[in-house]
Amino acid sequence: MSRWTVPLAALLAVGGAIAVAGDTDKVKISIQTIPAMTPPAKAEVRMGKKTLGLILGPRKPFILERPRDSGPLDLVIRAEGFLPLHTRAYTFSDSKLTVKLTRIADKPTLFGYRQAGPPDAGTTSSAHPDAGAVDPLIPR
Amino acid sequence: MAPAPSIPDDRRVLVIEGGTAEHWIDVATAEAEGYTVVDFTDDWTPFIFAEQHTPAGELLPNRYRRVLMGLANDRLDEDGAPLPAGQKNYLELYGIFPSLSVLRARFVEDGARTCHDVAGAAVIAAAETISYVSPAGMRADDARIARLRRELEDARHHAHAKTLAEFVERDPRWAPKLKLVEKRAAEKVAMTEVERRLGCEGFLHAPGRGRAKTEAVHQTGVYDDPMRLAVRQFQQKHMIYESNYLRRGTMTALGRPLLANDHASFLRALRERVVSAADIVEDGSAGGNIKNLADEYTTLAAEQLGLATVEGTVAFFHRHPATDFAHLRVAVKLPPRPSYHSAQMDLSIVIDRGDVWYDLPFDDTGAPRPQPRKKYPQLSLYMRDGHGQQIPLCRWRTTVGGWRADQAPDGYEYYRYKGSDVGPRVIRQVVAGPVWVAPESTPLRTLVKTKQVGTHPERVVNYDELGPGFMSAYGLIAGYFVTPGVNGRPDFDNGIRAHGSSEYLSMYSANGFSHGCHRLPNHLAIRLYSFILRHRQMRVVGDQATDIARQFLRDDDVFEIRIPSRGYAYVMDPPLPVNVLEGEIEGVAKEPILGYVPKPGVHYPGPPPPLEDSPEVRAGGVPGAKTEPEERP
Numbered sequence: 103m104s105r106w107t108v109p110l111a112a113l114l115a116v117g118g119a120i121a122v123a124g125d126t127d128k129v130k131i132s133i134q135t136i137p138a139m140t141p142p143a144k145a146e147v148r149m150g151k152k153t154l155g156l157i158l159g160p161r162k163p164f165i166l167e168r169p170r171d172s173g174p175l176d177l178v179i180r181a182e183g184f185l186p187l188h189t190r191a192y193t194f195s196d197s198k199l200t201v202k203l204t205r206i207a208d209k210p211t212l213f214g215y216r217q218a219g220p221p222d223a224g225t226t227s228s229a230h231p232d233a234g235a236v237d238p239l240i241p242r
Numbered sequence: 243m244a245p246a247p248s249i250p251d252d253r254r255v256l257v258i259e260g261g262t263a264e265h266w267i268d269v270a271t272a273e274a275e276g277y278t279v280v281d282f283t284d285d286w287t288p289f290i291f292a293e294q295h296t297p298a299g300e301l302l303p304n305r306y307r308r309v310l311m312g313l314a315n316d317r318l319d320e321d322g323a324p325l326p327a328g329q330k331n332y333l334e335l336y337g338i339f340p341s342l343s344v345l346r347a348r349f350v351e352d353g354a355r356t357c358h359d360v361a362g363a364a365v366i367a368a369a370e371t372i373s374y375v376s377p378a379g380m381r382a383d384d385a386r387i388a389r390l391r392r393e394l395e396d397a398r399h400h401a402h403a404k405t406l407a408e409f410v411e412r413d414p415r416w417a418p419k420l421k422l423v424e425k426r427a428a429e430k431v432a433m434t435e436v437e438r439r440l441g442c443e444g445f446l447h448a449p450g451r452g453r454a455k456t457e458a459v460h461q462t463g464v465y466d467d468p469m470r471l472a473v474r475q476f477q478q479k480h481m482i483y484e485s486n487y488l489r490r491g492t493m494t495a496l497g498r499p500l501l502a503n504d505h506a507s508f509l510r511a512l513r514e515r516v517v518s519a520a521d522i523v524e525d526g527s528a529g530g531n532i533k534n535l536a537d538e539y540t541t542l543a544a545e546q547l548g549l550a551t552v553e554g555t556v557a558f559f560h561r562h563p564a565t566d567f568a569h570l571r572v573a574v575k576l577p578p579r580p581s582y583h584s585a586q587m588d589l590s591i592v593i594d595r596g597d598v599w600y601d602l603p604f605d606d607t608g609a610p611r612p613q614p615r616k617k618y619p620q621l622s623l624y625m626r627d628g629h630g631q632q633i634p635l636c637r638w639r640t641t642v643g644g645w646r647a648d649q650a651p652d653g654y655e656y657y658r659y660k661g662s663d664v665g666p667r668v669i670r671q672v673v674a675g676p677v678w679v680a681p682e683s684t685p686l687r688t689l690v691k692t693k694q695v696g697t698h699p700e701r702v703v704n705y706d707e708l709g710p711g712f713m714s715a716y717g718l719i720a721g722y723f724v725t726p727g728v729n730g731r732p733d734f735d736n737g738i739r740a741h742g743s744s745e746y747l748s749m750y751s752a753n754g755f756s757h758g759c760h761r762l763p764n765h766l767a768i769r770l771y772s773f774i775l776r777h778r779q780m781r782v783v784g785d786q787a788t789d790i791a792r793q794f795l796r797d798d799d800v801f802e803i804r805i806p807s808r809g810y811a812y813v814m815d816p817p818l819p820v821n822v823l824e825g826e827i828e829g830v831a832k833e834p835i836l837g838y839v840p841k842p843g844v845h846y847p848g849p850p851p852p853l854e855d856s857p858e859v860r861a862g863g864v865p866g867a868k869t870e871p872e873e874r875p
Binding site for chain 1: 305308318319321322323324652653654682686693695696697698700701702703705792793794795796798799800801802804806
């Protein structure tokens with residue numbers, strides 16, 4: 103399996119189904135870590151500067167309640183000895199957000215890790231930026 | 243005007259006679275009498291985002307529809323979260339037109355403003371454009387112009403001419419220098435007027451007024467970042483296809499009265515609703531005998547409704563408060579649709595790639611090698627008539643692939659030629675609000691952005707690029723090109739799509755290339771697929787729920803992409819034929835170069851890794867260069 107792909111079997115109900123008439127106005131999002139991944143004792147769930155709550159252990163998820171269809175939530179999950187994880191929860195319906203945290207020592211196992219190379223390697227932009235029309239035709 | 247009490251809101255439509263005399267009729271009566279009903283409600287969306295049902299009548303909800311309506315109504319941001327107070331969405335260039343309530347508010351607000359005056363407009367018109375001089379280069383440029391002026395004055399003095407004009411008439415060799423000096427003088431005055439106008443309209447804040455603490459302060463007379471952002475916002479409000487400089491289209495709009503600009507916005511919004519109501523795609527772009535129905539019908543509708551003038555539109559909005567746009571539909575008499583229109587049309591798409599270069603875009607020293615094109619790629623929608631003749635209904639500029647930055651498995655970026663396939667294909671699936679699942683080859687720097695989360699700037703996954711949304715790499719709608727499978731085998735998907743795009747200048751740029759896909763401005767892609775789907779046998783599949791989750795490392799943080807849906811699918815049966823013409827191959831190389839090519843000047847730890855192969859890796863739409871235009875005007 104590619105390092106890019108998280109073990110999907112463990113990641114339940116990313117966004118859930120879409121709400122239909124008759125559903126309640128609020129959704130519950132259960133946020134937990136994957137037990138098989140030697141989870142930390144506790145993990146903090148933050149949104150921006152605000153701490154929303156704590157995941158206290160494998161079977162002690164943090165439950166977040168939000169108005170239905172109120173837009174996605176950009177969350178950061180932090181735990182001591184692990185790399186911070188930036189993830190997203192959706193508010194379409196009740197859902198479970200199960201995340202895999204990575205120990206700092208396991209950083210090389212992640213997609214995007216690269217051995218230090220010579221300075222400025224691979225950081226230049228594309229040969230052909232897509233912009234700057236000199237004399238655009240105006241479409242209608 | 244009081245509504246007719248006998249007709250419920252959802253059944254009545256407004257007829258306007260003589261431009262002002264309004265009365266309500268039942269929608270069924272209107273249709274029976276040959277009226278076309280144009281939806282003026284705030285929850286209008288184009289067909290592809292309209293509420294669809296199964297044959298049994300069950301609703302097939304579209305999760306992006308709510309966001310789209312929120313964006314058009316200045317209620318939500320691109321994520322579907324509430325828009326901060328006072329903020330506006332100017333998204334016409336991205337294919338989302340303001341609702342009638344939003345337009346009404348603009349008319350009311352701008353009608354009370356005094357930002358336009360004839361003298362200021364004359365100053366702007368006299369300059370025509372304002373040359374870009376970078377903030378760092380201003381002093382040197384001023385010195386150069388002053389030097390030129392002194393040279394001119396000295397030469398005039400020696401020639402015993404009374405004025406510079408007289409001197410240049412005698413000695414035309416000096417004309418270019420005088421022209422430059424005069425142009426810059428006119429530009430200085432015009433710049434002051436542009437600053438005043440942008441400030442008055444609320445795009446450019448005076449120091450300490452109405453701006454966030456973190457916002458940079460504009461320096462008077464300097465084309466700095468605050469100025470560039472103000473110009474960009476103005477262009478986006480008025481759907482001006484120019485890079486963020488003071489070019490002709492932008493200057494013309496800056497010289498126009500505010501309500502005239504608002505009326506132009508209103509007519510553009512009206513056009514989309516009329517095109518949708520009349521179910522047409524013909525916009526004059528195909529030439530030949532195919533008429534510009536989009537303009538013709540919009541003009542007719544505006545005239546019948548008394549909305550062809552600023553005054554008429556102001557009066558209309560005076561008669562109709564914002565609450566009316568919860569239910570308002572209007573009826574207009576339009577000419578019969580062309581005889582070739584039917585529920586089942588023999589439609590097809592042809593893409594001509596134009597001039598194509600396969601050579602490397604740089605020479606042995608790493609210097610850029612020009613690859614000029616005389617003929618640019620075009621996408622045409624054809625209709626076969628009863629005599630078997632192929633007739634183009636519309637023809638628009640599009641993009642083809644070229645050399646792009648690609649992230650290799652070794653973590654480094656290389657160049658890779660991402661071409662556009664040639665030959666017959668079909669579109670079986672059209673997806674509204676498509677989601678682009680970024681392949682591993684996507685440069686990771688493009689997958690992270692900084693976003694304000696609460697009051698805190700936070701690095702997040704760049705979902706703008708993934709979608710669904712107007713900024714998505716696939717735009718607001720995409721048709722998926724496939725080679726039909728034979729003998730029971732599945733279709734072959736080489737990752738090429740014809741899709742809407744937020745990179746609205748790339749279709750019209752000499753240097754605009756995609757990653758293999760064929761881009762269209764979002765509003766044209768919406769018109770195209772709305773028309774095709776309504777004139778072909780198709781099935782609404784609906785939301786394509788998925789549970790994709792991917793992690794990647796950026797610096798010392800892990801980012802997780804979570805995708806709950808691939809978009810909202812429509813399937814055509816039979817599929818729509820597509821043919822991609824090879825075009826004219828320029829240069830030495832007659833075949834695309836495969837594999838990773840090291841970037842000049844970059845040091846790599848070893849040879850490039852072999853190329854991986856999957857539809858997603860091949861798929862176009864990688865947003866490698868979504869940067870502000872850097873080209874000097």
